[in-house]
Amino acid sequence: MTFEMVLVIGLVVLAIVLFVTEWISVDLVALMMMGALLITGIISPEEGISGFSNVATVTVAAMFILSAGLFKTGSVNFIGTALGTVGKKNTLMALIAMMIGVGTISAFINNTAAVAIFLPIVLGMARDNNLSPSKWLIPLSFASMFGGVCTLIGTSTNILVDSIAERHGQPPFGMFEFTTLGLVMFGAGLVYMVAIGVPLIPERRKPQDLTKNFEMGDYLTEIILLPEGQSAGKMIKDSPLIQDLDIDIINVYRNGNSLQPLSLWTVLQANDVLRVRCDIQKVQKLQEREGILLKSDTKLWDKDLKSEEVTLVEAVIAPNSKLEGKSLIESQFRHDFGATVLAIRHRGEVMHENLEVAPLKAGDVLLLRLKREDLNQLKQDPAFVIVSSPGLPEFRKHKTLPALMIITAVVLTASLNIFPIVVSAILGCILMVLTRCITLEEAYQSIQWQVIFLLAGVLTLGIALEKTEAALFISNAFVSSIGELGPTALVSALFFLTMILTNVMSNNATAALLAPIAIGIAESMSLNPRPFLMAVTFAASLSFMTPVGYQTNTIIYGPGQYKFSDFLRVGTPLNILFWILATILIPKIWPF
Numbered sequence: 001m002t003f004e005m006v007l008v009i010g011l012v013v014l015a016i017v018l019f020v021t022e023w024i025s026v027d028l029v030a031l032m033m034m035g036a037l038l039i040t041g042i043i044s045p046e047e048g049i050s051g052f053s054n055v056a057t058v059t060v061a062a063m064f065i066l067s068a069g070l071f072k073t074g075s076v077n078f079i080g081t082a083l084g085t086v087g088k089k090n091t092l093m094a095l096i097a098m099m100i101g102v103g104t105i106s107a108f109i110n111n112t113a114a115v116a117i118f119l120p121i122v123l124g125m126a127r128d129n130n131l132s133p134s135k136w137l138i139p140l141s142f143a144s145m146f147g148g149v150c151t152l153i154g155t156s157t158n159i160l161v162d163s164i165a166e167r168h169g170q171p172p173f174g175m176f177e178f179t180t181l182g183l184v185m186f187g188a189g190l191v192y193m194v195a196i197g198v199p200l201i202p203e204r205r206k207p208q209d210l211t212k213n214f215e216m217g218d219y220l221t222e223i224i225l226l227p228e229g230q231s232a233g234k235m236i237k238d239s240p241l242i243q244d245l246d247i248d249i250i251n252v253y254r255n256g257n258s259l260q261p262l263s264l265w266t267v268l269q270a271n272d273v274l275r276v277r278c279d280i281q282k283v284q285k286l287q288e289r290e291g292i293l294l295k296s297d298t299k300l301w302d303k304d305l306k307s308e309e310v311t312l313v314e315a316v317i318a319p320n321s322k323l324e325g326k327s328l329i330e331s332q333f334r335h336d337f338g339a340t341v342l343a344i345r346h347r348g349e350v351m352h353e354n355l356e357v358a359p360l361k362a363g364d365v366l367l368l369r370l371k372r373e374d375l376n377q378l379k380q381d382p383a384f385v386i387v388s389s390p391g392l393p394e395f396r397k398h399k400t401l402p403a404l405m406i407i408t409a410v411v412l413t414a415s416l417n418i419f420p421i422v423v424s425a426i427l428g429c430i431l432m433v434l435t436r437c438i439t440l441e442e443a444y445q446s447i448q449w450q451v452i453f454l455l456a457g458v459l460t461l462g463i464a465l466e467k468t469e470a471a472l473f474i475s476n477a478f479v480s481s482i483g484e485l486g487p488t489a490l491v492s493a494l495f496f497l498t499m500i501l502t503n504v505m506s507n508n509a510t511a512a513l514l515a516p517i518a519i520g521i522a523e524s525m526s527l528n529p530r531p532f533l534m535a536v537t538f539a540a541s542l543s544f545m546t547p548v549g550y551q552t553n554t555i556i557y558g559p560g561q562y563k564f565s566d567f568l569r570v571g572t573p574l575n576i577l578f579w580i581l582a583t584i585l586i587p588k589i590w591p592f
Helices: 003-021 026-040 055-072 077-087 091-106 111-128 134-148 156-167 179-200 240-244 280-285 333-337 372-380 397-415 421-434 440-446 449-467 470-485 487-502 507-524 530-540 551-557 564-589
Strands: 220-225 248-254 273-277 292-294 310-317 339-346 349-351 365-371 384-388
Touching: 003 026, 003 449, 003 470, 003 507, 026 449, 055 111, 055 156, 055 397, 055 421, 055 440, 055 449, 091 111, 091 134, 091 179, 111 134, 111 384, 111 551, 134 179, 134 551, 134 564, 156 449, 156 507, 156 530, 179 530, 179 564, 248 339, 273 339, 310 372, 333 339, 333 372, 365 372, 372 384, 397 421, 421 440, 449 470, 449 507, 470 487, 470 507, 487 507, 487 530, 487 564, 507 530, 530 564
Parallel strands: none
Antiparallel strands: 220 273, 220 292, 248 273, 310 365, 310 384, 339 349, 339 365
């Protein structure tokens, strides 16, 4: 081994550790690896930034825009509407229809967008039928992955491995080259979830008020401001209630009338009745000091917090959201969104105190109270996935047909090799904007820049693996340890390794690191690289065992009120099933 090989392999190991632990944002880790390779001179500046102009990076960015165009026009929302109708008649048929529907959509648009469309519909249907939503949300997420592996554009991982294969002189993947095995896995996954998976899912979330779901009973109440209270005569922002206690004033009633509009500059008066979010037990101990009277028999629920002007909303912090890593204070949340955060559900635990300084993570669920007039702006913001709210976002329904025609044209021109997929996708984005299916600003906002920078960084790391022959070294070690069992065993082992890694780190990072090794394994044994590349491609997109391995799992983790063990219980047998299917079928569909 040369020094350069040792250095690159060391960087790969460090990157995997950082990807798994998430001590640092994954896109920043990828850029750090790029910087380290540039400083050491292992790659040239041109090679270092080549990931940004890579076909995969550009195509993935374009697919984000195309997916947003379909979402903004409500082009696929009719499936959700039909699902609600079926759910009222037969819940089993609705479950099957939901999985088939989201899987079909996910074959052609971004998985996250597909799940975002179905999430509020599924929760609403579960509530209307008095069903536990947790029984439905894992199937929703898993089905989006089943569909994503069926086409070239179904997931960014497929596009990424395709570009790596082409760089090594391999023929490009066809639009529907994945479909045969993808449909087998889709069918097997559907049967497994209905017969085994869903019964294994505990009823974590009950169909009840949002305030009860967020355990707000001891954190929402009314207090009376006494004449001797220090807050009387002061603006809300200067009130000792705000300064000394962790309290949010939701509403102020004076002489029986609600003060509207309420702001930080509203002046409080003696005998005002304040509806507040606070720790009731803490306030009980401080009543005399603060000059307030706690209405101890009063606990507030959804109906008490809603009116014609305001409502309650449950919103998930989206993967790659601009809010990730920031606190409510740092993000100026109340100013930018006009909403009060009443509680945060983080990794299964509900937070009621110190909300303003808690760093937000993707998958965190916020219980928000806001004006109805601000609701649509919140729904349109890509920082959130709205879980439960009155009504759906405003769609440009008159643009539904152009949007569907554009995505159909992209698929057909790429499938028939009229244009390469990157050309078809770029042209589709241009048409989406020109036909006003999506505005230019919305197009920019729809691109998940964290994914783009991650792709650019890990592609550079892949180049370093190849340039220093570290990929070949790892491939030879892989072959020497397993190769004597035959090529099928190698495909099986590669699928298994990819499957384990993608459950604990980014699917794109996993694919970018293992695809060059897959090609090296094939070359060292003088075999067709296709089956080895397919093992990496499929396995990297099938992350069922953890809530953090794939974006759609992260989205449904909080709303379903799941525990980490739920994914292990349901997802591990499914991953093993797909591993067995891949071991048997990949060599048959793509011969060595």
